[in-house]
Amino acid sequence: MPTPSSRDEYKKNLLLNIYQLVQATLTDDDSIHPTRVAQSIHSDTREYFNAERWKPSPVYEGIQTRIPTGEVLTLHIRMWQAETPEDEQRCQQWVTGKVVKIESLYRPDDGARFGLVPTGKRNPRSFQYRAVVSSSLKVWRGKLTPQQAQAREPFYHHETIPPVQSPQEASA
Incomplete structure (x- = not known):
């Protein structure tokens, strides 16, 4: 998956990853590597709320x-x-x-x-x-x-x- 370049893309990635993590938790399925998904949620959340990144240039x-x-x-x-x-x-x-x-x-x-x-x-x-x-x-x-x-x-x-x-x- 390519790195998001806008806040909307980060939001879309976050929602998809949260959905995948919830599904994996409910079905007790670790085939999607829930640890990796959780780390992705963590880093995407940091980037989404990073005010410096979205400051206009x-x-x-x-x-x-x-x-x-x-x-x-x-x-x-x-x-x-x-x-x-x-x-x-x-x-x-x-x-x-x-x-x-x-x-x-x-x-x-x-x-x-x-x-x-x-x-x-x-x-x-x-x-x-x-x-x-x-x-x-x-x-x-x-x-x-x-x-x-x-x-x-x-x-x-x-x-x-x-x-x-x-x-x-x-x-x-």
Whole structure:
């Protein structure tokens, strides 16, 4: 049986497993391995009520619907805001290549993991964008250098802006 991917599928599995366990108990039949069914009920119940798992991922869903796979794209991923000129290079990635797949990040993070074959390479590499404060993702169609990309408007742009502080909080 495949792993459920929605709350309704978990609910359906739970009800079926409970029914099977009750039937096995009433008929004193252990051919369905009641211990395994009970363990399945336990784990499905935990997943069904796991609030973190069912929290929406709006950034990932937006990336998945707007960014095509199978095309050559240029990605600019900024992980954090650089505070010194030395940090500027370490806080960002410029990647050009063919996007093979887009996956969600592990919970509780929102963002995406890109399976991308960089230009001039054969095998896909993994690049991830995590939507945290001061991070951003810009995507352009085609193979562009950073200078060319800066001169053009990206077709996808997501930026997480830090919260605005009042003057009293900033001076404290």
